[in-house]
Amino acid sequence: MKRHWLLAAVAAFSLSGMAEAKTLKWGAAREIASLDPYSYGDTFTLSVLNHVYEGLVRYTGDLKIEPALAQSWETVSPTVWRFKLRPNVKFHNGNPFTADDVIASLERVTHPDSPLKGNLPAYKSSKKIDDLTVEIEVNGPYPLLLNDLTNIFVFDKEWLVANNSLLPTDSGKGVKGYATDNANGTGPFVVESRRADAKTVYVKNPNWWDKPQHNIDIIEFLPIASASTRVAALLSGEIDFTNVAPLQDLPRLSASPDVKVLQTNELRSVFFAFNLKDALVESDIKDKNPLKDVRVREALYRAIDIDAVQKRAMRGLSRNTGALVAPAIPGYEPSQDARLPFDLNGAKKLLTEAGYPNGFSFQMNCQSDSLVNEEEFCQAVASMWSRAGLKPNLSLAPRSQQTPKRVKGDFDVISFGWANEPMIDAYSLLVQVLRSKNGTGGVFNWGNWGDPRIDALIDKAGVELDDAKRIPMMMEALKIAKAEHLFIPLHQQPMAWAMRNSVASTVQASDNKPRLWLTMMK
Known part of the structure; x- marks a missing residue:
């Protein structure tokens, strides 16, 4: 992937004399369905892509809703919500984030062919008030719009148009497109390279609008389907973290002085x-x-x-x-x-x-x-x-x-x-x-x-x-x-997570979604 806009991200940790980049190697139990977050209603895929793409709102580590790409919102009628968008946000390719991007994304995810349309069941329409204001109309009084929007990630409309990707893909039906293997979000990490079923590399976004609560420069996402191989990789230090620690191996992992286990339902x-x-x-x-x-x-x-x-x-x-x-x-x-x-x-x-x-x-x-x-x-x-x-x-x-x-x-x-x-x-x-x-x-x-x-x-x-x-x-x-x-x-x-002592701290919520932008490495 040759993208000029990656140079800024690479420069963030490759300057002469800078300390070695902090790399977190994530050993996952499986590959994500696609780089397109609308391709399939899969919680795990969405949780991984939330490091690249963002919604108007998001859940905190304790599952409270907070502003993300929207700074604030209000209901102007029982069926109309008005969102004030965050200014000065850039997509990874440098394009500015505006109301046009929100509307294009909402139309794409609610398209009749979208496998994720059920995640926004009450959506009726949306309209642009100005570059940083959007109104969303729902089909009746509806109490859960903010909850829904936490997983409706925003695309760059200009990028979608340029790559003939305004229509959704569908990994379940084998419908692919440019967004299947390419990404351009506003989130804390940028997709630097991808070899499906082998390794996807994410690098820190130096221009992220939010104040980072992590010190990770690189995430190497490594799908390792074999539970025994994943455990061996964690014990040997080949990976730093897995969000799927095999239940049968928890005693062995807990006994290792180099590994920490987090377990709950x-x-x-x-x-x-x-x-x-x-x-x-x-x-x-x-x-x-x-x-x-x-x-x-x-x-x-x-x-x-x-x-x-x-x-x-x-x-x-x-x-x-x-x-x-x-x-x-x-x-x-x-x-x-x-x-x-x-x-x-x-x-x-x-x-x-x-x-x-x-x-x-x-x-x-x-x-x-x-x-x-x-x-x-x-x-x-x-x-x-x-x-x-x-x-x-x-x-x-x-x-x-x-x-x-x-x-x-x-x-x-x-x-x-x-x-x-x-x-x-x-x-x-x-x-x-x-x-x-x-x-x-x-x-x-x-x-x-x-x-x-x-x-x-x-x-x-x-x-x-x-x-x-x-x-x-x-x-x-x-x-x-x-x-x-x-x-x-x-x-x-x-659910059981396991990590080496190289991971100083992270947040484990009951939705089982890793939030590596809240993770610190030693």
Whole structure:
């Protein structure tokens, strides 16, 4: 990549006589989907690209909303928000940041072909008041616009036009463009070079508008899919940091005098989802879908020994749950956490009552590089379902292979994780996953599991500004999904970071997003 505007960044740490540049080597469990933050609704990809691109607002390390590219905002009517933009901000190529960039970005991310349009579900339109003022209109009173905007990153319109990139890309469908492999944001780091699946180098942006709270000059992003290789690299000093420390290796890492481990539970809840279309994709039952029968779904639920999954597959570090959202998420209530008990005989009885005394075969789509210990818990559950007389065919492959199948509905059962980001609100799960497909709703409803009663509650909650009324609506929608066993909840996902002593300090938030602009090296 030959970019004249990188010279300033390089000069920041290559001047004669300057101390050696501080380099943080980040060993990640997988590659990002693309350099285009609109290419796929993937929390990890967005968290990495947040080092390059920024939104109008952002979350602090303790998940409070604060100004970013917008200095301030106000509501001028129940459906119109006015944002005053930060002056004197430059994109990495030197172009000035203006209202035109915000509008072009909003139009791009909400385009009908954008896979990220569900992240801005209430958006209606936007208009420029002046170079540093933008108004955003939503389709009704809507309480979560600021939450949504934390993950809607701003592009340089001039750069998009020059590179024929005003339309969105879609990594899930293989739609690529210039922004897939090139980047130009306003953030604290600049993409200096990239070899996909090998190494991406980010260098400090010396012209960042914010006051840096880090001393990192270079980030080397290294996708290392093998857990054992990643651990070995950390212990040997080949990498400084990983945001995915394997659970089975935490005792070994903690015992090293050169390594620190940070461990907690993240916001992400993990569950199984069903394809409720008219027929199974891969089965000995033809022209019929047993999963549409609530008794069958309940049988699959009762056949899971969640304590065994937690102890063996998750190394005792996950939090068992009967809910689809974590306790920290508005919309959660303690009664949601009650699980159906493990009851193998009861599961068999339900299958018999539903007309499947000998079970049936189905495809179980899991990913090898997405959720924590996904391979292990999928294998464990597949074995449990087999003991109930079912015949799951476990398809385990990297997300690059499984995601296109999921998007097309080419599955019978899938593992699924949802952190409710960036909203930090149950409305995220409800509108993007549970709702029937309609406009920006149901973007991740891959299995036709919509319910008119749930849809009505979601639509009412989406325009209710009073939390005392809005939150009970969300609770009721989740209650219906629970009663119908539309999903099988498993656990709240554990998260473990590990770093060498070369990292003096960092911020670990429960959204599991590294914020290296808040990280100090020794």
